[in-house]
Structures are given as structure tokens and as C-alpha cells.
Amino acid sequence: MNIDYLHLPWENRLLTDFYQSFDRSFVSTLFTYNPWREDSFRQRYQYLQKTRSESFPRRDLIKVFRAQYGRARIHPQIETNLKRLEDQRSCVVIGGQQAGLLTGPLYTLYKAITIIQLAQREEKRLGVPVIPVFWIAGEDHDFDEVNHIWIRDAHEQVKKQIYHLSSSRSFNRISVSHLTFDRSRMLEWLIQLSNQFPDTPYKDEWLRMSEAILSSVQTWGQFFFRMMQALFSKWGLLLIDSTNIDLRRLESKFFIRLIKENPQLRKIFLETNHNCQKNQYHTHVKILGNHSHLFIYIHGERYPLFHSQDRWITGEGFPDWSTEELLRMAEESPEMLSNNVLSRPLMQEYLFPTLAFVGGPSEIAYWSLLRRAFERMDLEMPIVYPRVQITLVDQTSSKRMRHFQFTWKDLFMHFEQKKREWLHEKVNLDIDQLFQKTSQEINQIHQSLIDQLEKHLPMHLGEIGEKNREKLNAQLRYLRNYVQRIVAEQYQTELRRMNEIVVRLFPLQRPQERVFNLIQFWNEHGLQWLDQLIQQPLLSRPNFHHLVHI
Numbered sequence: 001m002n003i004d005y006l007h008l009p010w011e012n013r014l015l016t017d018f019y020q021s022f023d024r025s026f027v028s029t030l031f032t033y034n035p036w037r038e039d040s041f042r043q044r045y046q047y048l049q050k051t052r053s054e055s056f057p058r059r060d061l062i063k064v065f066r067a068q069y070g071r072a073r074i075h076p077q078i079e080t081n082l083k084r085l086e087d088q089r090s091c092v093v094i095g096g097q098q099a100g101l102l103t104g105p106l107y108t109l110y111k112a113i114t115i116i117q118l119a120q121r122e123e124k125r126l127g128v129p130v131i132p133v134f135w136i137a138g139e140d141h142d143f144d145e146v147n148h149i150w151i152r153d154a155h156e157q158v159k160k161q162i163y164h165l166s167s168s169r170s171f172n173r174i175s176v177s178h179l180t181f182d183r184s185r186m187l188e189w190l191i192q193l194s195n196q197f198p199d200t201p202y203k204d205e206w207l208r209m210s211e212a213i214l215s216s217v218q219t220w221g222q223f224f225f226r227m228m229q230a231l232f233s234k235w236g237l238l239l240i241d242s243t244n245i246d247l248r249r250l251e252s253k254f255f256i257r258l259i260k261e262n263p264q265l266r267k268i269f270l271e272t273n274h275n276c277q278k279n280q281y282h283t284h285v286k287i288l289g290n291h292s293h294l295f296i297y298i299h300g301e302r303y304p305l306f307h308s309q310d311r312w313i314t315g316e317g318f319p320d321w322s323t324e325e326l327l328r329m330a331e332e333s334p335e336m337l338s339n340n341v342l343s344r345p346l347m348q349e350y351l352f353p354t355l356a357f358v359g360g361p362s363e364i365a366y367w368s369l370l371r372r373a374f375e376r377m378d379l380e381m382p383i384v385y386p387r388v389q390i391t392l393v394d395q396t397s398s399k400r401m402r403h404f405q406f407t408w409k410d411l412f413m414h415f416e417q418k419k420r421e422w423l424h425e426k427v428n429l430d431i432d433q434l435f436q437k438t439s440q441e442i443n444q445i446h447q448s449l450i451d452q453l454e455k456h457l458p459m460h461l462g463e464i465g466e467k468n469r470e471k472l473n474a475q476l477r478y479l480r481n482y483v484q485r486i487v488a489e490q491y492q493t494e495l496r497r498m499n500e501i502v503v504r505l506f507p508l509q510r511p512q513e514r515v516f517n518l519i520q521f522w523n524e525h526g527l528q529w530l531d532q533l534i535q536q537p538l539l540s541r542p543n544f545h546h547l548v549h550i
Contacts, residue, residue: 138177177221
């Protein structure tokens with residue numbers, strides 16, 4: 001497998017400092033450990049062993065894992081890691097994602113790969129069991145974020161494929177893992193999806209596996225769980241769904257602490273976010289002063305909880321609760337409560353002996369708010385490690401890149417400019433420049449005409465003169481567009497092939513990993529590339545985008 005590395009500028013200053021100048025910038029005050037230093041992992045492991053080795057509910061967690069995997073035979077690698085989790089010396093590398101349709105965008109897989117690779121690397125370095133764990137954020141309730149995939153169809157067009165649960169009601173407050181679907185309708189949707197792909201040796205493979213999984217699941221969360229299980233069990237990746245009721249009961253004591261410490265935690269989040277803003281760091285989180293960073297379930301729907309004095313409210317017209325009532329709920333019915341993006345990391349740290357957390361760019365940004373919150377809860381922020389960022393490059397795209405003599409930076413940063421330069425070279429005329437120069441000359445001549453008329457005749461031509469000038473320019477623009485269209489038609493085949501490179505590698509002007517789904521590449525290339533990626537040395541290199549040729 002051939003991999004090229006490309007440096008792309010980061011979207012914001014926080015990420016730039018995180019990758020390029022961790023110890024020399026404000027970012028070092030926001031995270032406990034520098035992920036680029038090897039000794040950070042040993043120091044973190046020593047903290048886990050000295051301070052918290054006896055405090056993790058290992059055996060109870062194993063029961064939750066086993067219940068989720070069910071009665072079917074568990075893969076030997078999963079069985080091995082469940083047994084190793086009981087070892088007091090063991091720790092985990094953890095990360096997670098929402099339960100996307102057919103595993104969601106490609107970056108979900110890349111996160112799982114990074115978790116596995118980092119766990120393997122640190123197990124060799126530390127000489128102790130390091131177990132990869134994937135946390136399924138099934139309690140999230142925005143169904144519109146997970147109900148679709150994007151594909152590239154036979155005409156090289158990017159198309160959104162949505163699965164609609166029902167047209168008669170809204171599902172946007174129900175945790176996605178709880179949503180049920182009609183198996184026959186989902187199967188019909190999958191068949192319609194397969195019809196949009198060309199026939200290949202791999203089409204039956206992914207379709208039959210999806211059908212087999214569908215026959216054994218009832219909910220959206222189970223479908224995602226079984227898909228990820230099929231892809232990653234042989235690598236020992238443990239999957240856990242945050243909506244599991246037995247897991248929620250393990251969280252009861254920590255929910256109580258989150259409620260008691262809520263005013264202090266909210267203050268910390270607000271102050272840290274303010275300091276980040278002063279340093280021009282964008283954290284990707286909207287912080288409201290009275291948001292408790294907890295959710296509550298009412299009739300199966302999930303609502304944010306707000307805290308004002310001694311009352312906890314949803315703002316939706318439902319009854320409110322006193323602190324005493326909410327504490328009783330956390331103790332007796334913790335399944336009624338749920339975490340948000342800022343309290344979830346604290347809960348994970350309470351449950352798991354976490355060596356490192358693997359996150360994407362947005363997660364790294366909002367984790368920058370959490371260091372003092374961990375400390376307030378008598379915890380320590382684990383190492384925050386970025387997931388690998390990948391663009392899959394097929395042979396067709398590689399050949400066309402060479403044909404047009406594009407560099408990778410040309411593709412991702414200067415494509416339209418390079419396309420114009422290529423076309424200019426072909427026609428030996430810079431059409432835009434020619435028309436721009438002509439427009440300037442016409443405007444100058446027209447203004448001179450207006451000035452002469454107004455100087456020698458008793459009239460003011462301002463408004464009518466401006467309208468006349470605009471008509472002249474409109475006709476010039478019409479001629480320019482016509483000429484450009486004729487030129488484009490002359491080279492339409494080449495331009496279409498050029499545009500197809502972008503459709504494949506930078507669709508919708510967004511990173512490929514944030515748009516396309518696994519099925520696109522499974523249908524074209526099988527799954528060998530996925531296993532080959534995992535077998536590579538740790539892919540996540542500081543500040544580099546990975547171009548993987550498949």
C-alpha cells in the first residue's frame with residue numbers, strides 16, 4: 001500500500017498550535033499531556049496505576065460488553081480483550097462516534113483504525129495490555145445527522161441517499177440507538193442503493209452482509225454495532241453503546257457528582273471558553289450559562305436540562321425538578337439522564353482506565369474546555385490524540401492527476417485556478433483578462449462621453465448614463481460567457497475528466513472522509529484496503545493528511 005503525506009493548513013489557530021507548537025503556545029495550558037511526547041504515555045499510565053487502579057468497575061463493564069455482544073459466538077480477539085480488561089494492569093485507548101447509517105462517513109472507520117493502532121503501539125512500548133474501545137454515542141438524538149450517506153453514482157455525480165424511518169412523526173428527540181426500523185423497508189432501501197453502483201465482484205458481498213445483519217437486529221444502534229463488529233472484531237476492538245441501561249446504572253454515582261458540582265463545572269466551561277476566545281481559539285461548542293450539560297428523557301424523548309437556582313428545567317413546558325429530586329433520579333433511575341459532549345468525556349474517564357482518547361478536529365477543539373473540569377471532579381484528563389485523516393486515491397484519479405500534471409496541493413487548494421491555467425494554455429488566450437481589460441476601456445470611454453455631454457449640453461446624465469453603462473457591460477458579460485461556453489464545449493471531455501478528480505477526492509469541496517461512505521469503496525475495491533490500513537505503522541502523523549492509494 002502506497003501512502004503519500006500532504007501538509008494542509010488547519011482551519012483554526014487552536015488546531016494549528018495543537019499540531020505544530022504544542023509546548024510553545026496557549027494550547028499547552030488546556031491539555032494535561034503533550035500527545036507528541038513518548039514519555040506522556042508512560043506518565044499517564046503511571047497515574048492510572050498509582051491513583052485509580054482499584055476504582056474502575058472492570059467486572060461490571062465486562063458484563064455490559066457481554067450483554068451487548070449477545071449470545072452469538074464472540075470473536076476470539078474480543079474474548080481475549082474482555083479477559084484482559086479484567087487485569088488491573090490493563091488500560092484502554094478509547095474514542096467514539098454517532099451511530100451512522102452503514103457506519104456513516106469514512107472518518108468513523110479512520111477513528112476506529114487510529115484507536116486500534118495506538119493501542120497496539122502503546123502495548124509494545126509499555127509492556128502491558130492496552131485495549132482498543134469504541135464508544136458508540138447512541139444517546140445523541142439528531143437523526144438527520146445519521147440517516148443518510150453520500151455516494152458517487154455512475155455519472156460521477158455526488159448524491160445524498162436518505163433513509164426515512166417514517167413520514168408521519170418526528171424522531172429528532174429520540175436517541176438514535178433506540179430507533180426501530182422496518183427490516184423489509186431497510187432491505188428495499190439497500191437494494192435500491194446497490195442499483196446505483198456498477199456491478200462488481202464485491203457488490204453481493206456487502207449487500208449480503210448487510211442483509212445478514214438486518215435479520216438479527218431491531219434498532220438503529222444495533223445495526224451500527226453489528227456493522228462495526230463485522231469490520232473490526234478480528235482486531236479486538238471492543239464496542240459499547242452509551243444507551244445501554246446496564247451501563248447507565250454504572251454511571252449513577254457519577255451523575256450524582258455531576259449534579260452536585262454543576263454550578264462549578266458551568267463556571268469552568270464559561271471561563272475556559274472565554275480564555276480560548278481571547279487567544280483566538282474556536283472550540284466548536286456554544287456555551288450557555290445555565291445549561292447543565294446534561295439531558296433528561298421524558299416519554300422516551302431527550303431534552304437538555306437547564307439549572308436555575310434550585311430548579312432544573314427543560315424549557316419545553318414540562319415539570320421542573322429540584323436538586324433533591326434530580327439526585328434521587330440519578331440514584332434510582334439513572335437511565336432517565338444522559339450526557340452531552342462536555343460531560344460525556346468526564347463519564348468515560350470515570351468508567352474506563354483511559355490511557356488516551358482519540359478524537360477528530362472538532363472533538364480536540366471542545367476537549368480544550370475540559371482540563372479544569374476533570375480536575376474539579378478529582379480526575380485527570382487523559383492524553384488527547386488525533387485520529388488519522390485520509391483521502392483514498394483510486395487508480396483512475398492517480399492517472400488523471402498525472403495526465404493533467406496536478407500536484408496534491410493544486411487539487412485541494414488551487415483547483416479552479418489550475419483549471420483556468422490549463423484552459424488558457426490550450427486556447428493560448430486569457431479570456432478573463434481580455435474581457436476585464438476591454439470592460440475597463442469601455443467604461444473609461446463611456447465615462448469620457450458622459451463628461452463631454454454634460455460639459456457642453458444643459459443636462460445631467462447620471463442615472464441614465466449609469467443604466468446605459470450597465471447595459472453595455474451586460475452585453476460584454478453575455479459575450480464572455482458565450483465564448484467561455486464554446487471553449488468549454490471544445491474541451492468538455494478533458495474538463496469533465498478533470499472535474500471527476502475533484503468529485504472522487506474532494507467531493508462537495510469537502511474532505512472525502514467527511515462525505516463518502518464505506519460502501520462506495522467496498523463496492524469498487526472490496527475490503528482488503530481496510531485491513532491493509534490497520535496493518536500499517538501508526539498512521540496519524542502530526543499535521544499531515546494521508547493520501548492512500550488503493
